[in-house]
Amino acid sequence: MKYNFNEKIDRRGNHSAKWEEIGNKFISNDLWPMWIADMDLKTAPVIIDAMREKLEQGIFGYVYRPASYYQSAADWIERRFGYKIDAKTLINSPGVVPTLSILVRLMTKADEKVLIQSPVYYPFSSVVKENNRELVVNELIKDEEGYYTIDFEDFEKKVADEKVTLFIMCSPHNPVGRVWKREELERMSELCLKYNVRVIADEIWRDIIMPGFKHIPVASLSKxxxxxxxxxxxxxxxxxIAGLQASFATFPREEEWKMVDEELGRLxxxxNSPFSLVGFEAAYTKGEEWLEELLIHLDGNMDYVINFVKERIPEIKVRKSEGTYLMWLxxxxxxxxxxxxxxxxxKEAKIALxxxxxxxxxxxxxxxMNIACPRYMVEEGMTRIEKxxxxxxNK
Structure with a gap:
């Protein structure tokens, strides 16, 4: 491959949360870090080059967003998923979780409820509870093989509650690794329309899809x-490039676009930072080749874990994720x-998951487990668990 995803990079001494904040979340700082969802891999050279050019100018003042910034995101969506959006519907925000928090607060009333599907990325529940809204949970169904599906009977029961006015969807799903099928997305969407429940789709993992699967943007299903x-x-x-801390949200309704834009202004x-501005646009205009090779590397790491568990640790069950670079053991x-x-x-495996x-x-x-790392890190992590x-x- 053109890009080396097995390069060993020492991230210690570089303010890495993944490597040096372990002690804040776990018992010590010397655990093998395969937890927080960032990669131990260098980003695409085209992104580094774009940021280097900005760096070498030596001035890091306020920046504005040119139209090409938003258009690069819209073009990426059309190119990767065949779904055309108007770049003018996009808003830039500090991150997906801040966006979720803002939307929960602005789009629901104090006595209304918000639906999520568990197990799910834990900030989903936090942004609901911390905005003093009632949390409603539709639990996913797991079969004996560890495959998760949606309990649609329970889902309809929950969205039929007139107090449930918002549903936060995770697609692809973190942590169970499902890439929702068209019929699953259609059924959830139909029920939300039937009972007048707005949908916020967190699709931050939409590009990390394993071979044989296809992400469908839920908004692309119909007008x-x-x-x-x-x-x-x-x-x-x-x-x-999570440390650059920026994200997009697309708003089909102009009045809601204005509402959120005004809230971001109040805050x-x-x-953007000068680096997220150029880094994001470089990613979406020039990063596709790098991504395609990354997916091959991630697929190989997943296969390694699957085979290791099958051959050496039968006490553990694991399915290969359909999407994300996370494995649910x-x-x-x-x-x-x-x-x-x-x-x-x-204490025993000395690993942070x-x-x-x-x-x-x-x-x-x-x-x-986060397997977005050089293969040696996956090997070390699995060896520790096996030991x-x-x-x-033997106890």
Whole structure:
């Protein structure tokens, strides 16, 4: 391949949250870091070049966004997903989670409810509760093979509640790795339209799709669905530039675009950094070749984990993710409580993974592993887990 995704890069001493803030979340700083969702891989050279050009000018004042910035995002969506949007419907914000928080506050009343599907990215519940809205949960159904589907009977029951006015969808789904099928997206959208529930689709993982699967932007299903859906996305996960902290949201309704734009103005967060400005546009205009090779690397890392578990750690169950670079490992066969499993991973395996119960109580018994890294990191992580389970077997 043209790009080296197995290069060893020492991120310590560079203010890396993943490597040097472990002690704030786990028992110590010396755990093997396969938790927080950023990559231990250099971003695309075209992005580095664009930021280097900005750096070498030596002036980092306020910047404005040219029309080409928004158009690059719109063109990317059309090129990758065959879905054409008007660049004028886009808003730039500091990140997807801040956007979700703003939308929950502005688009719901104090006595209204917000629906999510668990287990799911834990800030979903936080942005609801911290804005003093009631959280409603539609739990995903897991079969014996670890494959998750939607409980549509329960979903309809929840959206039929007149107090439920907003549904935050995760597509592709973090942490279970599902890429929702067209019929699943259509059914959820039809029910939300039927019961007058607005949809916010978090599609930040839309570019990280494994071979054989296809992401469908939910807003692309029909004009009616598009008008009912606000979509949040960003190149940050795709190109490992999360630290640049910016994202997009597309608003089909002009009055809501204006409402959110005014709120961002009140918060005084309407400008990019000089580096996110040029980095994002470079990603969306020149980064496709790099992404295609990245997906091959991630697919290989997932296969490595699948084969390792199958051959050497039968106590664990894991399915290959359809999307995202996250793997959802089932340790329930060990018979541990959520607290015991968390400490087992930290004290015995000496690895930092995201505990499953962070994503909802129905994530208990699971651990989320980030495999967006050089292969040696995956090998080391799996070896540590195997060593800990061998010791557990012998007790």
């Amino acid at each position: 009616e669905v598009e008008n009912n859906t606000i979509t949040c996305f960003s190149p940050t996960k795709t190109f490992n 005084d967060v309407k400008r 089932d340790f329930s066969g060990l018979g541990m409580t959520k607290e015991e499993l968390s400490m087992f991973m930290q 995201d505990d499953g119960f962070w994503f909802g109580e129905n994530g208990t018994g699971f651990e989320r 800990a389970i061998i010791a557990w077997r």
